[in-house]
Amino acid sequence: ANDNLIAPSILSADFARLGEEVKHVLSAGADIVHFDVMDNHYVPNLTIGPLVCKALRDHGITAPIDVHLMVKPVDRIIPDFAEAGASYITFHPEASEHVDRSLQLIRSLGCKAGLVFNPATPLSYLDYVMDKVDMILLMSVNPGFGGQAFIPTTLDKLRAARARIDESGLPIRLEIDGGVKVDNIREIKAAGADTFVAGSAIFGAGRAEDANRYDSVIAAM
Ligand code: DX5
Ligand code: ZN
Numbered sequence: 443a444n445d446n447l448i449a450p451s452i453l454s455a456d457f458a459r460l461g462e463e464v465k466h467v468l469s470a471g472a473d474i475v476h477f478d479v480m481d482n483h484y485v486p487n488l489t490i491g492p493l494v495c496k497a498l499r500d501h502g503i504t505a506p507i508d509v510h511l512m513v514k515p516v517d518r519i520i521p522d523f524a525e526a527g528a529s530y531i532t533f534h535p536e537a538s539e540h541v542d543r544s545l546q547l548i549r550s551l552g553c554k555a556g557l558v559f560n561p562a563t564p565l566s567y568l569d570y571v572m573d574k575v576d577m578i579l580l581m582s583v584n585p586g587f588g589g590q591a592f593i594p595t596t597l598d599k600l601r602a603a604r605a606r607i608d609e610s611g612l613p614i615r616l617e618i619d620g621g622v623k624v625d626n627i628r629e630i631k632a633a634g635a636d637t638f639v640a641g642s643a644i645f646g647a648g649r650a651e652d653a654n655r656y657d658s659v660i661a662a663m
Pocket of ligand 2: 451476477478619
């Protein structure tokens with residue numbers, strides 16, 4: 443069984459002071475940095491790219507960076523993120539013309555690879571690629587924005603994904619993204635997740651000058 447990891451989503455951080463915010467959540471006990479990449483095409487919002495990932499590395503951030511690609515197409519941006527210091531690169535299978543190829547590309551560049559499932563996307567995309575994924579990310583909101591409510595049917599999907607992972611015997615992480623809060627994280631964990639993205643729950647708790655508030659939220663998770 444894997445240890446549980448807390449992955450603050452920097453989508454809800456103060457972008458004007460991103461480096462400090464990331465350092466604060468890591469020193470407050472967060473394990474990995476969740477990095478949401480949106481292209482105003484696959485999802486209706488626009489965020490940050492490889493330059494910002496590289497800037498965090500140059501700022502001295504050594505924790506794993508978990509790059510969640512909400513872009514289409516996916517393949518041409520993958521090498522840029524690998525070069526910029528990404529640790530995990532996950533993408534939505536509907537956004538790739540060749541899912542198996544994209545997964546292989548990520549691993550060939552030395553990163554861990556993952557597939558992301560929107561609330562209505564079936565887990566059957568995993569049927570023939572389980573051996574090529576290091577992470578399964580279930581979206582518990584529709585992608586594009588922080589601060590949305592957790593969709594409860596995701597709990598059943600988590601149980602199904604957990605069963606697939608256990609049956610495979612592979613060391614695949616099961617990550618959940620969207621609407622994760624202090625008051626629902628136990629239930630989400632009980633359903634099988636081991637990696638917890640939280641954006642508004644963590645960064646909404648205070649700003650960088652008030653870093654001890656991150657501490658209490660992360661500790662409660
Ligand atoms: C949504 C992003 C999430 C988002 C989560 O498309 O993938 O990572 O930042 O934010 P909260 O935790 O506020 O739902
Ligand atoms: Zn995300």
